[in-house]
Amino acid sequence: MLKAELRKKYTQKRKALSSDEAFLLSEKIFENFIQYFKPKESEKVHIFIPIPARMEIDTRIFIQYFLAQNIRVYVPKIVADKLINIEIFEDTVFETNNWGISEPVSNDDSGENYFHYVITPLLYCDKKGNRVGYGKGFYDGLFQSISPETKKIGVNYFDPDEYVDDVWENDIPLDYLVTPTEVLSFLSGLE
Numbered sequence: 001m002l003k004a005e006l007r008k009k010y011t012q013k014r015k016a017l018s019s020d021e022a023f024l025l026s027e028k029i030f031e032n033f034i035q036y037f038k039p040k041e042s043e044k045v046h047i048f049i050p051i052p053a054r055m056e057i058d059t060r061i062f063i064q065y066f067l068a069q070n071i072r073v074y075v076p077k078i079v080a081d082k083l084i085n086i087e088i089f090e091d092t093v094f095e096t097n098n099w100g101i102s103e104p105v106s107n108d109d110s111g112e113n114y115f116h117y118v119i120t121p122l123l124y125c126d127k128k129g130n131r132v133g134y135g136k137g138f139y140d141g142l143f144q145s146i147s148p149e150t151k152k153i154g155v156n157y158f159d160p161d162e163y164v165d166d167v168w169e170n171d172i173p174l175d176y177l178v179t180p181t182e183v184l185s186f187l188s189g190l191e
Helices: 003-015 019-037 060-068 138-145
Strands: 044-047 072-079 082-088 094-096 102-104 117-120 151-155 176-178 183-185
Touching: 019 060, 019 151, 019 176, 019 183, 044 060, 060 072, 072 102, 072 138, 082 102, 082 138, 117 138
Parallel strands: 044 072, 044 117, 117 151, 151 176
Antiparallel strands: 072 082, 094 102, 176 183
16 A cells, blocks of 8 residues: 555544543553563663644653653654754653644754664554654654664554555664554564
8 A cells, every 4th residue: 555545544543543542552552662672771762752633652651651760761853844852851841833742842952863762653554664654754864863773663553454565765664563462573583
């Protein structure tokens, strides 16, 4: 299926979820992530802040856990059409931007390019790790700029059941997908 078709299909499937269903599924995704990856104190995690209007996975559950466990947390922020990485703390001040995304008030890019995990937003991911996002290419750019050892992890309410037919040369596949029911690895035994 083409990315545009998958984007439309999975946007509709996501909109069909109630807020309660989305939160319960987000909790299951969080539990699967923690059980599989077992993140440790001082590790660095880059994670998106959810857009409520788009019914994204509620990553605030992850962020609260990471901060409580002294796991370093970085979030993306778009500044002048460029994605920067900002480290956040318990006392970080946030504001809502024009797209309805809560983001740090600060524009201080951490300059960090080594993360243990990058937890990535998406609308769909196929069984090869090909991600369908919102089509802006910010995460492909991020993936090119970070350490190759970083685990690129997608989170999604839905299991993959069809392939992305129009994968582009610059598309960088995910290493893992975490759903409410499982964790899929796309590394072919390279873990």
